[in-house]
Structure formats: structure tokens, C-alpha cells
Amino acid sequence: KDLLMMSELVLPQFIFSLIQHLREGYNEPALDLPSEKDLHKVLQVLEPHVSFLEDLTKMGGAMRSVLTQVLTSQQFYKDLSSGVGENACAKKSHEKYLIALKGSGLAFPEDKIACNMQEQGAGTSTLSVQGLAGGTATSGQGDSSDEEDQDGSQGVGKRKRVKLSSTTKDQSIMDVLKHKCFLEELLFWTIKYEFPQKMVTFLLNMLPDQDYKIAFTKTFVQHYAFIMKTLKKSHESDTMSNRIVHISVQLFSNEELARQVTEECQLLDIMVTVLLYMMESCLIKSELQDEENSLHVVVNCGEALLKNNTYWPLVSDFINILSHQSVAKKFLEDHGLLVTWMNFVSFFQGMNLNKRELNEHVEFESQTYYAAFAAELEACAQPMWGLLSHCKVRETQEYTRNVVRYCLEALQDWFDAINFVDEPAPNQVTFHLPLHRYFAMFLSKAVKCQELDLDTILPDQEMLMKLMIHPLQIQASLSEIHSNMWVRNGLQIKGQAMTYVQSHFCNSMIDPDIYLLQVSYVVDLLTMASQHQNTVLDSEHERSMLEGALTFLVLLLSLRLHLGMTDDEILRAEMVAQLCMNDRTHSSLLDLISLEYIHCCHYIPENPNPKSGIIPGSLSFESVLSAVADFKAPVFEPGGSMQQGMYTPKAEVWDKEFDPVMVILRTVYRRDVQSAMDRYTAFLKQSGKFPGNPWPPYKKRTPLHPSYRGLIKLLHCKTLHIVLFTLLYKILMDHQNLSEHVLCMVLYLIELGLENSPEQESDEEESAGGQERCHDSWFPGSNLVSNMRHFINYVRVRVPETAPEVKREPPASTSSDGLASSQSSRRKSLQRENSGTAQVFSLVAERRKKFQEIINRNTSEANQVVRPKTSMKWSAPGATPQLTTAILEVKESILSLLIKLHHKLSGKQNSYYPPWLDDVDVLIHPEIPRYSHGDGMTAVERILLKAAVQSRLNKRIIEEICRKVTPPVPPKKISSAEKKTLDKEERRQKARERQQKLLAEFASRQKSFMETAMDVESPDADIAMEVATSEQHVSEAIYDCVICGQSGPSTEDRPTGLVVLLQASSVLGQCRNSSEPRRLPTSEEEQIYPWDTCAALHDVRLTTLQRYFKDSSCLQAVSIGWEGGVYVQTCGHTLHIDCHKSYMESLRNDQVLQGFSVDKGEFTCPLCRQFANSVLPCYPGNNMERSVWQSHSNKCMQDLVQEVEDLQEQLGTFPSETNLSKEMESVMKDIKSTTQKKYTDYSKTPGSPDNDFLFMYSVARTNLELELVHRGGNLCSGGASTAGKRSCLNQLFHVLAMHMRLYSIDSAYNPWRKLTQPSQEKNSELVSEELPEVPVLYRDVSSLLLIQILTMPQPLHREHFTCIIKVLFTLLYTQALAALSVKCSAEDRMAWKESGALKKNTSSGEKSWEVLLGHVISELSKGKIYEEEETEELPVVLVNLDSVECYLQQFCLPFLRITSLLQHHLFGGDLPSCQEDEEFTVLASCLGLLPSFQSAHQFTSASCLDWPVPAFDMISQWCSELTSFAGRHPDQVKALLIQEPKWDLPRLLQLPENYNTIFQYYHRKTCSVCTKVPKDPAVCLVCGTFVCLKGLCCKQQSYCECVLHSQNCGAGTGIFLLINASVIIIIRGHRFCLWGSVYLDAHGEEDRDLRRGKPLYICKERYKVLEQQWVSHTFDHINKRWGPHYNGL
16 A cells, blocks of 8 residues: 555646646647647657556556546546636636537536436436437537538539437437546547547556446446547548447457446447437438438438448447347347337438439449448448347247337338338339348248247238338349340449349348248239230340349249258358359358358357257358368469369269259359359269250259248249240240240249149139139139140230231230239349359458458459340331231140250150150159259250159140140241241351351461470470481571561571570579578577578688689689579570560550560560560571581590690680671670679779679579579489570570680680690799789689680580590599598598509509599698698598599589580580489590490599699699698688589578468567568568568668668569568569468468468478479569569568
8 A cells, every 4th residue: 555655646646737738739620620730749749648657557456456546536536627726727728628528519517508417326427318408419510511522523412411300319428528537538538639549558458457447438438429429520530440449349348348338328329329320410312212202311322421431430339239148138128229220220221322324324433332332231231130149049039029010110111201102113223221121131030040920020911012112123123234224324333233142242132132022922912913014125125134034033932041941051052052153262162151141040149949059150161161062272283373272062062952043143243153054064074974065953942931831822823824834935936035044944933833832733723812813714723733734725915017926925915924013014023143253352240441342343343244145136117016916826735835845955856755654663753863964855854754743634645745746836927027037047056157167277276386386496406406416517597586477597687586584693602511401590599691602602712712812813713603693594486686676666665564674675575475684696607516426536635735725815806897796795785784783893903804704604604503403403314405495505605705705815824724734934923923823723613614615716616625624624633632632631641642652653543543642642741731630620531442432523523514514505415314323424424534434333533534744743733833822821721622512402491380480480570770670571581581571761772671682682583471461572673573372271272461360381382383483583484463663672
């Protein structure tokens, strides 16, 4: 107690000073202009105050309870802040506070005299109960004047806002606030300042204190109305919304607390009232039905309030508290609340009305429908689902009755308000009928879960009639929209039709609507209209409207979603429908199947009914999924595109459960229905069940719930039978408006009727009452089974006099074609196909801006929907023809029509033979699998079989008809016009066939062209095959230009070039000399130091050499390009260089946004579209001497050595100025500019020619080394070059050689001399001042090779090439011996020295490594080389002869590999393949080093040596250079000796199995540059560096950190893993692309941006592909979506 004394004294003053600051800083903004800057300043000043309070809350419970006491004590508040007393400052601040209160439209209760305030309770809540006599709410008025409807410009301005009088509601909720303690005023200011983050954190940090929690929740509720007002005015409503929900979620998710506040503070009243008030500010008069006299008001969807979803925090709080059973029960029991709520819902009833444009297209397509759909889903449907989840058991019947009662009352008010009698206004539709949907859903629940009787809750007939009209109108409009009758309303109307059925909305929209219509059918309201003149339709819309009407009927009669299916059956049906359309990922399935079902089924809190068991939703989801689908693991396609893990339907699902009706109901695009049918067809073909084109299968329906048995009556209604008969007849007569789709539906309806026939057949009474009187002349009864056999002889029709054939055949003088309620045209109905699920959207329980996306996606795709082709329409010439009555002879029954239809479909007479004549069992077990899949004939057979099974009479009649078998009789009149139509049809058919043929031919031609184009080996390789082995047959290479298509050789004047991509690469530099791959660090201990990479070691070596030796000689002793080397690759296509220039010009003028920059010389290959940035000229001539396996020349080694020297002495004359040489120069410039300056400049004197010389031969080295890496680091696999035609090394060598010949090497320094002639003068160089040259033993042999080759005149002779290799091999071998000698211990050295000396004089002494090793040791012992034994590393004991031999071979192999590749590129010829242990032998003999191939067991590497001069002199001379160096710098001698190079292949870092490991470590890691935690952290997968993506903090000279790192680490290529998104991005030069993710969840899916928060695991295959693309430099070719990054990453 004593410890806290201090704080108790200080805190009240401290908090009061904080409040004073807040009061002082707040100025009522003038004219409502946002004074955000001022507010911001005040908050910055107060930052330390609030931080101090925040620190206090972290001190634990004791301090928090002191704070709570101070914040909630009324006494402190009274004393300090009431403004009484002499303190002027306090007075002033109190005045400011009152002004602020007033300005907020709030008042102190004392100021409201009308308000006889009564405190209730123990002063806990200051809400006054009695209504105030105040006029309208003060909120809202202020803003309605100044932001007069923003859509005003678009003609909406005419709709004035409507204000409701506010006397109806509890004024005090809205307008009265009285603060009695610091907490209340603190919250007031927090709201006033729009919830500053710091304050919110402080207020939330206090929540662990129980007393505070209750006090704060009550205060929050008390300020709820004020929060709403501030939110409405806020300019940052998004941030503010998030912070409000941040608080309210903590308060209202606790059921106990929510219940307490509901009881004590009227939480529900407040919420509903506040929502009502909020919406009132944007009401407009409804134009539905009766525009003039309508009294109904709806929300205006164009308002910011709806457009920006500003209401969502409040709605989400409401949904949140309704999830608690105790609170929801209170709500459902409180009649007043229900009335108010229905009032609120009715604001949305009929919003966003569409009027059909009949004349011209709308100028402006309004997008308000996004807001409308979002509002209905969030503000109406979600609370409804919340309430429904509490009405699951019998005991809750009362609640349902309440809701239904008030819902019907609200609907009645609505009908009165819009003056609705019985006819809906034509040409207008609204998709928003939330009241209807409340009624439907509660009705469904009542029958399904609460066992209520349908009749007890249905209203009277008249009301039901009215209820049904608007949903029916929506169905009709859907059909009209898809028939393009609303096309003048623009695309947005299609968007609405699609959103209405889209997966997130369908449960709350189309399902309840259809259910409501089904109910009205059950009650006999909706039957076929027997008399209806249909004048609305043009003939072009007729067919699609007819299809729509039939589809609607099928849906109406087949859907059982609310009529008897159990929840698990529904879930299964939904899942099967989605999977049949397409394979789906797990997350998209979860998203597409609205989880309302799942929640509604399984969220059962205290459930008194044990039967329904508590199952969490996902459990049953997983079990159903595994029952119906198989998982396909994620795979790669060859193009490198990533596949996610998919689920695909099991075979038995296709076989038994595929339900086309459900698919039609759930698709947003027509193509999805087609896709499902295609997949079904493929399944039948594959499983051999049916070869042809199947029809949609008929699936047996779940039995109806007893309450809904009435629905069947519709199937046995004469009018329907008449329609079916008429349609069948017309189809048989080839009426042009009837498609196969119509026939399919007709047969489906007949089959449904047979499946659901009334029990006894003798049911002859009129079931549908008097409505059908006029049709007695057609059918005797109403039972389909008996009507099927009824023969109709004559029909009287009214037709235009000129008609070629009956246009329509309605019966006896009544034009009966109607089939809907007696008010609405039969055509009006829904065609719900033109649609398919919009993609995957994650719509979480809270709403996000997602709505916009979802609906957007629908519309953008709406444009792509293929318009149905309008049918050939028949129209009489001239004016409307006169109608006349004709009598038509028909003489058919439905059965006979069906049999003739079978003949027609099969294309042969008497094709139908009753199956029961052969096998009587058919009648007993009619369920025969052979009928379940098939085309129209199968369907007809199935129907006839069912008809026969149901009645003996039918069976007999079918047999009779079959005996008669007559061709179908056409009607008696047929005229020429009719013939014309038929001919036309035939001609069109033929034309179609011709077109198909042509297309097929084109396709095959294109295919063969592609095959030849892609498969042309490069000219080099082709010629290599033809050339005879020994002849020096010279032929010019021929190139095809892919732009102008001409073929010809490359000439000096018109050179041809290869399309190449030059890129700087540091891949080689990432090789390491250990085979243990490095891991990505995931803790502070594991850090990566790049000292052991290839690049680092080469760097160190060069700098050391430059310290002790002459610069120019150093730069020829090594190769660079391990980092930032230039790699050249080609797609193998060639083009004339002048053609290329004009191609680039055209690209430059092309305004299309390309993914590359033409100014930087980038383009795509005109043929294969591969990315490229330069053209490599092809050297004229045959490109290579074609003496492939020339027998070894007979010239002796000495002559060849001399020839090589003379050739090198020839100065490279600068070639004449031809086009070719210009191009060669320009491509050399390109190559140099590809990499950064720092990677080309290694000389001590900048810009010295030595630099260029070094750079040029290093380019050749880089390309050879990389090809070696691509081959897996060795040449065992042999074969041609990795991609025969894809290699451009030959052309590259020509370009490099031409440039290198321009540099002459001073003959005194020519390394060739040092290798081939023992020097005469001794020690002369020690006299001179300058640094000595690099000793020969320190020089890199592969570099020497390239220098020798590239300074020789081209084309090179094979014998000279072999000579150079032999000479260099002797040097390499000596280096190997020297390295070996340093490695062994002193005793070993002595032993070798002696054994070598013994054998020295034998004949083969020069070819024995023992002798040579002994000589090397004795020569090197003269200097101080072996003196200091390193104690650190134990000398390697090499006693075993084999191990020495092995060491020497390993040492020489890299050189042999590079040389073999070089030989292969210069002279053609394949590389031999071999085992790994024979690689040395095979390559040596391939290079001509091995005189005669010896058998392997006695082979020694030394036998390859061929010394141009006596070996011992040469070795002594080379060693003497070392000993003289050792005299000066004994410490460096060993370090510089070339060590055995053992590089592993380049690898990316190894990643941990689980993504969480990476995320946890890097997510909070601070950046080493700016020491902040980056907003977008990323890590380089090549070297493990941690970088800030887009971080401005780490920007250097306008380069952000990732771009900078990609230049330093990968010479312009960077591979980064974005920690917060789990995605990998690739930076390549000035472009970047998202590569995808290598971490997938358990279902094989990516989780980009970690939105779904699933555990992710490494996908090794994907990571391998990434590594493969990195090593092979193919990012540019494989990834397609590149964009510029402007150095901003």
C-alpha cells in the first residue's frame, strides 16, 4: 500500500494534465475542414505522456489497479475537472470541453430542459430512458448539406435525401453524454482524435484488470453513438474502423461480459438504434413499382457510407454479440427490437433498382451494385445467419414465430408503401429482397429443425401471392439478361446477375428465393397459366428465353436444398458440383462452398438435443472431401509453370453423383457447365462406359420432406403436359428455334414426372381445380403416366396466314404457352447458366475490401462470356401478318412422339425395340446401369422403360406403336418457304464441315512447321555430320534469317548473327570447396561468411600476386569473371544484322508496354520469343577446320612449337572497315557493358590494355566453366554440347580472338617462350628495379591455354591446338608435383627424392612421376621453401602409390575438361561418354595426349607427358623462379602454389523444412544498416544476407537495398525470399518478377502473403527447379511476367 502511495497522489494530476492538453489542442474544425495536422501535432506532443502510462500498465496488476481506481473514481473527476473554483486556466479548459461536446451534437443533460433526466441504476449508465421531444437528430444534418450526394453529377442528384423524423426512437441514445470520471472523458477524446494508436494501446493494455474491463466496456457502449458519428465524418474511416474493431472485439467476444452489458446498458437497443441512425443519413425515395406515390425509402448505394463500407465495424460488432446464445435469445424475445431491426432491414429492400434501357445504351455504367451486394450480405444476411444458428431445436419455435411474424408485418408495410397490388412493374428489377430472404430462411429452419407445420406459419394466400412475385421477377430477369435483352444497360447488369449466384452470395440470395418459389408451388399458388398472350418477346430472344424457362422449371422441381436434404448431403452435393466443374485447390473449395451451411449445421452451443452431436465444421468438410475427391500432388509442367496441389473427383462420383442441375445452379459462367460436361465425357470415354457425346445424366433426387409433397402436383398439371407435348412435336418437326438443350430439359421433366407420380393411377379428378377447365380437349386427367398414352388427333391453332409451318401450337383458340403464375409470363424465368464460379476469394468473417474484388472479377469476365448465337429467325415479308385459325392433324401421343424421336436420334427406322420383350426382368429391376450414362437415345429408352413399369397399358401401347413403325408424318401443309429453311440449314451444316476441315489442315501445317523450326540443329552440327572424316572438305555454313526468311552464308558486307542474351553472372563464384551445402541461418549463432567461395579465393590470390609481381604479368596469370563474368547464351536462331536493326526500330515505335527496355537493346527473338539483348555476328566461311579425327600429324613436336611461336608473332592486323568488323566491335562493347566496371578493372593502372586482355579471355573461360557446371561438373555424360544448336561459343571465340590479336605480347614476356625454351640469361631480372614476372608455376594453366588459343590467327589448325595442349600439360603436371611435394612430410620428401634419383637415368625417366617428383623436390629444396613446417595442418601421408596417382589425376582433370570442351566447340566432334573413374584416360586420349591407348590398370598420368625440351632442364628453370622468390618472401611461397582445385557445384542455401523457422527468426530481425525492423524483410537465397525490400532507410544513390545487393552478390541477379509473403522474387538487371513460393501447405498450395496462415513446408522439387533456373541462367526465358523495378526494391 505504502509503495503505491506516491502513484496514487500523482496519477490523478497527471491524467488530468493529459486531458487538459487534449482539451486545449482541440479546435472545432472551421466549416468541418479536416484539421488533421493540428490534431497530429497535439498527439505528437502527448506521445511521451501516453508512453509513460503505457509503461505503467506493464508494471503488473498492482499498478493497473491503482490506475483503474484513478480512472474510474467520480470524486477525483469532480474535484479536478468540473471547472469550478478560481483557477482561470481550468475554467477555460472546461469551457473548451463544453464547446467540444456541443459541437459534437451532444449536450449535457442539464442543457436539455425537455429532458427530464432520470438516472437509473446506481448511476452506472447515463442513458436516459424517456424519449425526448427533440426534433431530428443533430447528427446527419450538418453533413447532409455540405456533402450533397457525391454522385450528383450522374443524375442521381435528383433523388433528394429523405430524413425520417426521429421521434420514433430513443433520443437519449443518440444525443446525451455525461462524463463522470476520467476514463469516460479520456475515451471521449480518444474518439474525438479518431483513435490514435498509442491511446488505443494504452486503453487495451489495461484490460486484464477486471474492474477496469467492466467500467471500460460500459463507457464504450455509452459512447457508441458518438463513435458512429465520428466514424461517419472521418476521412480515414478505414484506419479508424480497424482500431474500433480492435477494441470492440476484445470487449464483445466475451459472452459473460456481453450478457452483462446487454442487461445493464441496453447494448442491443443501442446497437440497433445506432445502425438505424447511421443508415438514415443516406436514404432516398424508392422508385420501385409506383414511382410517384411510393412512400418506401431505401439506402442510396452511391453514398460514401455504403461505397466504402463505413458501416462494417458496427455491423461486425452486432454479428459478434449475436453469436452468444444468451444475447441472441434476448434479441429474439424482444418484440420491440425485432420491429426496429426489420425496419432497418427494410431500408435495403429494393435498393439499387435497375430499369431496363429500351432505346439507347446508358451513358454511364454505375458501379453502385458492389456496395449493394456487400451491404445486403453484411448488414442483413450475416446477422440472419447468426440468429438462425440459435434456432436449431424444437424449444426455439417461439423465436422463429416471432421473426416470421415481424418479417411479414414489415413486408406488408413494404407492399403498401410501394402501392403493390398484383402486377409487378415491367422492365425493372432489384436483386435485393432481404425481407423475403429472412422469411424464407426462418421458414426453412422451422420446418427442418423445429418440426413446425408449414401451414401454421404461412400467411394467407393473397400475401403469399405477393411474396412470390418479386423473386419470380428476379428469375425471369436473369433469363432476360442472359438472353441479351438488357444489353443496353451495359456490363454491370451482367455483373449483378453473376454476383447474385456467386458462391459467397448464393446461400443468402438465390437459394432462399428459389425456396420461396418452391413453397408457393407447394401451396398451389404457382401453376401454369392457362391463358396468356405473350407479346413481349422478339423471336431472336425466344429460344434462349425458352431454354431459361425450362431450366428454371427444372431447378424449381429438382432442387432439394431446403426441401429435405440433410446438412451433410448438402455439403456433399455442393462439393461434388464444384469439383465436377474443375479440379480445385483445398482453399478454393473452402471458399467456394459457402460455409454458412457448415456453420449453421454444426455450431451448436448448449445443445439440448443429443442427436445432432457437436461437430466442428471443418471436420465434416474434410471427411466429405476425402470421400468424394482424390488429391493430385503439385507437379511441374515443362514450361516451368507451377501447379498447386489439386483435388479431383473420384471415379464413382462421376459415375453416380454427378448432378448437372446442381452444377447449373452454382455456375457463374456458361463455360463452367460446359467444362463439367467435357470432364464427364472424358471420364466416360476413359472408363469405357460410353464412347459418344453423352447427355447430362439423370440423378435420382432426395425424397421430399412431407411438408413439401405438394410440389409434385406441378409435374402433374395438364398445362405442363401440353407444353411438353407441343415442344416434343416441334422438335420432331425440326422447328428451328428448338435446341438440343430444350429437348434435354423436356425429357428431364417427363422423367421427373414419372419418378414422382401420384400413388394410384386412377386419379382422374382435377387436382388443380378449376384452373384447367379449358384443356379437357387435350388430356383427360392430370396424371402424366396416363396422359402419356393419350392420342391427340387435331389441334386448332392461330397462325399467320403466310406461315410455312406452325409457329406455335397453343390449343383450342387459347394461346396457351404460359407457364408461371397467372400474373407473370411463362417465359419469365431464370436461365442461370451463363455463369461460373468467380475465382477464389477469401472472404473472412469480417469483411474486407474483398467485395470489390469478388464482384469486379465477375464483371471483367462478363465481357468474355460467349453470346449465344441467335437462331435463324423466320419473319414474314411486309407488315405483321394476319392471324388465322388453322386445324392441324397431329395423331400422336407423348409415347409415340418419344418413339419417333428415338428413331430420329438414331438416324434409322424402327431403331427402338422394347427391351422387356427379351428380358422380363427389366420391368422388375428397372434400375439398370446401362441406362445411367448415354446420349438422347438412352434417355428416351430410360423414359419409355419407366412408363412401361408404371402402367401395363403404357407397356401395351408402346409395343403396338413399335409394331406399326411408321415414319413420322409431317403436317399436311408444307410450302416452299419451309423447304428453303431446311435447305438453308443443310447448307450451313455443310459449310461448317468445310470450315472444320480447313482449320484442321492449318493446325497440322502449323504443327509440322513448329517441329522443323524448333528442331533445326545449328548449321555447324549439321555440317559436322556430313563431312567425311579425313577430307578437308570446306563448305560454307548457311544461315536462315528469321525475319526476312532468306537463307545464305554470312558475308563481310551482310553479316548474319545469332540472337544472344548476354548476362553478367556470379554463379561460378558461389562454388565452394566442400560438399556440405550451406544452410540459411535461422538463429544468431549460424552466420555465413563467404571466405570459402570460389570468387573470394580467386580474389585473394590475384591481390597477393599483385603485391609481389609485375602487374601486367599478374593479369595474365589468372582468370577473372568468377563474379560478374559475362555468360552468353542463344536460342539458336539467326538473323541478318540489318534486318535486326529495322526490327529494333519497329519495337521502338511500338507503343505497347513491353516487359523489356528496347533502349537498352533488349528484344525478343522474332521466332521463338525468347528474351535477348544482342546479336553475335557469325564469322564467314566454314567456321572450323573440319578435320575431325585427323591422324596425328607427322611433324615433330619441335617444328610445331616453332610454328606456334611464329604464328603468335604475326601481329593481328586491324581488319578492314567492313560491316562484319563493325558488328564485332559493337558486340564486344555490349559484352563489356553487360557487367559492372568493378568486375572488369583489376589492374593497378586503371584503363590499361591489360585489363581488356584479361577480360576478353576470361569471358571465354566463364562460358566454358558454366557449360561444365551445366553438365554436372564433369564430362562423363559426353554427347554433343548441352543443347547442340544452342551453343554460340564458336562465334564468341571468333569475336574475342579478333580483338585479342590486336594486343601484341612483347616477345620477351611471351609465356610460350618460357614454356618451350630453357632461358639463357640468369638473374638478370633481379638487377632491374621493377617487380619480377609471375613465376610460371604460379600461373593458371587454363588461362594460359585461352591466351595461346585466342592470340593465334583463326581458324586454328588442329595440330597446333594439340601442340599447345601438350606443352601446357607438362606445366600443369609440374604444378601438381610441386603442390604434392609441399603436402607431404619431410621424411616422405626425403624418400621420394631418393627413389626418384635412383630411377632418373632410366629410359622412361621423363614419363615417370616418381622421377619427376624427386627432381622437383630436389630443385625446390635449394630455396627456403620447405623450411618452416606448418604445425597447424598435419602433412598428408601419401605412402601409397595409387593415392599419389589419384591426386595427380584429380589435379589435372579440370584442365582436361575445359580443354575438351574447347576442342569440341572449335573442331566439332562429339564428346565421348565414360565412367567417372575413366574420365581422365578418355579425355586424355580424346585430346591426343595419350600416344596409344593403354589398358587401364597399368596406366599412369605421366605417360601423357610429351616434353618439347628435356624435362629436367625445364623443371629446374621453373623451380629456380620459385626459389629466388622464396629468398625474398619465404612466407608466401606455399600460399601461392596452385592447390588442387576441388569445387563443388554452385548451390543455393539449404532451407529449413518448416517455414515457421524462417519466419520467427527474420520477421523481427533488425536490419544491419538502419537497425530498424524492416517493414518488408527479405533474405538473399544465394548468400543469406538480410535486406529491407523497398526500404527507403537503406537507399544508396537512389538504389534500394535489394537492387543494390543483387548487383553486389549476383552481378545483377538476385533471388530473395520475402519473409512476410513466403514468395520468392527474382531481380534480373533492371527488371524483376515474382517467381512463386517454394513453401506449400499440407494441401500443396502456396499461401502468398501468408493470408491463410497455414503451416507451410518446403517443396523440394520446386526449390530444385529454382536452383536449376539460377545455375542455367534461364530466369529470363522461363518466367513470363517481368516488370521494371526502377531501383525501388
